Amino acid sequence: MRCLKKFREEILRDSDAVARLRMRTTRVVEVAGVQFERTTFLRAAQEAINGRIARVKEITAKKEVCFCPLEGKELGQGLIFKRR
Numbered sequence: 001m002r003c004l005k006k007f008r009e010e011i012l013r014d015s016d017a018v019a020r021l022r023m024r025t026t027r028v029v030e031v032a033g034v035q036f037e038r039t040t041f042l043r044a045a046q047e048a049i050n051g052r053i054a055r056v057k058e059i060t061a062k063k064e065v066c067f068c069p070l071e072g073k074e075l076g077q078g079l080i081f082k083r084r
Contacts, residue, residue, distance in 0.1 A: 026038075027039075029041040032083075034083065035059040035060075036058060045067060048078075048080070050069075051069045052069065
């Protein structure tokens with residue numbers, strides 16, 4: 001694991017190498033052991049907090065996850081995370 005981290009740090013310093021290898025960086029958010037691309041997670045969370053259900057796939061696209069709004073005013077604004 002340490003070797004992989006060191007490799008990643010070194011290769012990302014060289015933008016030419018990144019371009020030649022056709023690499024791209026992806027920011028990841030992990031919730032309850034499930035990983036999402038950061039922008040996907042933020043959009044789904046925003047939908048749920050604003051009262052709408054959002055269904056998204058985890059970063060590996062194997063499982064779908066549902067972000068649902070909290071119900072009941074006493075709970076305030078928030079979301080419920082449900083694996084499908």
